[in-house]
Amino acid sequence: MATNVTTLITCDLEDGKGKARPGEPVSFGIDGTALELDLCPKHRTALEEAFAPYVEHGRRVRPGSGQARQSQRARTGQAPPPVQAAAVRAWAAASGITVSPKGRIAAGLVERFEAEQQGTK
Numbered sequence: 001m002a003t004n005v006t007t008l009i010t011c012d013l014e015d016g017k018g019k020a021r022p023g024e025p026v027s028f029g030i031d032g033t034a035l036e037l038d039l040c041p042k043h044r045t046a047l048e049e050a051f052a053p054y055v056e057h058g059r060r061v062r063p064g065s066g067q068a069r070q071s072q073r074a075r076t077g078q079a080p081p082p083v084q085a086a087a088v089r090a091w092a093a094a095s096g097i098t099v100s101p102k103g104r105i106a107a108g109l110v111e112r113f114e115a116e117q118q119g120t121k
């Protein structure tokens with residue numbers, strides 16, 4: 001005899017609150033943590049509306065970067081990401097330090113920049 005198993009995915013925000021509406025997986029991330037939950041259309045819309053201003057102004061980050069970025073750069077000696085390179089050049093220019101507008105920035109200069117940034121936070 002064949003057995004048919006039906007899995008009904010319901011909205012995680014309505015679990016245990018009477019008859020939950022059907023949901024579908026929605027994934028998002030914050031502080032380097034990828035999260036997923038099942039949401040009905042109503043709660044999905046609420047999540048999208050809440051996130052909209054942050055998504056609009058956010059930068060896309062490749063998986064594996066983010067939190068591990070600094071320590072990974074220290075290990076591998078990689079060049080800083082473009083955004084930081086621009087910040088280092090701007091800081092160097094403001095500090096009267098000559099830096100080539102192209103190419104790799106000296107590691108020592110990046111370290112001075114980072115030290116100064118941490119000192120001003």
Ligand SMILES: [Zn+2]
Pocket residue numbers: 011012013014021039040041042043
């Ligand atoms: Zn819901």
